[in-house]
Amino acid sequence: MVKPAARDQTHPVIRWLMTDARKQTDPNEFLLAFADRLRALDVDVARITTGVPILHPQIFSFSGLWELGQGVSERLYRADPSVTASNSPIPIAYGGGGPVRCDLTTPPQAGEFAILADLRRDGYTDYVVYALPFADGSFKALSLATKRDGGFTGEEISLFEAMLSAVAFNLEVQALRRTARTLLDTYVGQQSGGRVLEGQITRGSGETIRAVIWLCDLRGFTNLSESLPRDALIDLLNAYFGPMCDAVASHGGEVLKFIGDAMLAIFPIEADAEATCAKALIATRHAETALSEENARRGTAGLPRIEYGLALHVGDVMYGNIGSDTRLDFTVIGPAVNLTARIESMCRQLSRQILLSSDFVALGRVKANSLGAFSLKGVAADQEIFEPISPDPPG
Secondary structure: OOOOOOOOOOOHHHHHHHOHHHHOOOHHHHHHHHHHHHHHOOOOOOEEEEEEEOOOOOOOEEEEEEEOOOEEEEEEEOOOHHHHOOOOOHHHHHOOOOOEEEEOOOOOOOOOOOHHHHHHHOOOOEEEEEEEEOOOOOEEEEEEEEOOOOOOOHHHHHHHHHHHHHHHHHHHHHHHHHHHHHHHHHHOOHHHHHHHHOOOOOOOOEEEEEEEEEEEEEOOHHHHHHHOOHHHHHHHHHHHHHHHHHHHHHOOOEEEEEEOOEEEEEEEOOOOHHHHHHHHHHHHHHHHHHHHHHHHHHHHOOOOOOOEEEEEEEEEEEEEEEEOOOOEEEEEEOHHHHHHHHHHOHHHHHOOOEEEEHHHHHHHOOOEEEEEEEOOOOOOOOEEEEEEOOOOOOO
């Protein structure tokens, strides 16, 4: 049974929330441990959810769901539930209202919350939703449900009310960490963001790595920027960068930065150099296919085509922080990056969409046609440039 000191800050669950629970950085692991702690003290909870809006370009909030005997699952929501789920107690909690408590043993009522029918069907008898106060003045949501006859006891409800601030503290720490990781992944890149989050933020820190270097550049951007309305120009850039980023990410690459209408990415070579080169080349084909489909759509809509040049090279690069004391860029630099840029600049001159360096062709054992050796600005020796041979269509 729950001890009479349910509102006492020395209660075992509250003490855990204020101490060891803070070490649980993973929201799902925290929710599982939280449920285990409650049940170990005979709190008859069979379902717990959390709802936390987050800063993310595509996702409005995430919710953890724990159910007795089924473990923890995570649900991501793309839209504000106050708009998409008005017939729900969660928006009430997000607005700082409540608590909302529902006796699920009573007959259904007209206009009741939509979730109650599902909870009754699954055998729940009592359901309560609380607003969790965050330090920024906003509120998140915590719900608990039981299948016990008679619902939650008065002592259990007292415990829930007493632990809200402690639960909120843990969820806020987790949300801040998740937001930091999301922002780093979005603006820096997943691999680079992970390094920054681990503490690699000293100017000049970094390492030399071997990688396939990808550089693509939009053709005719100056004329487009002068002739297209702002929104149309942004739409074109998104339609161009989207397939490029998707192709790189889906084949193990890392997008490092956008430089105006250009994009720099790498495919780190960790073991099998030939396989890494193959992945990078396959990525160019996927991007090419996606952009061909996009250009067909744009042609039908009377929009300007997306024309681009893309170069692949392989070499050693310095991967790390450069910049000032207060503004850093986690990127790659070195002669190999410069050479990639020079090769990409030849796409227009050679009337080719994709060009490869001789080092890339040799290391990846790539089937390619030589277009000749060329003198490139800032590069001492002439460089042989290749175009990939398209694979034979399936028979």
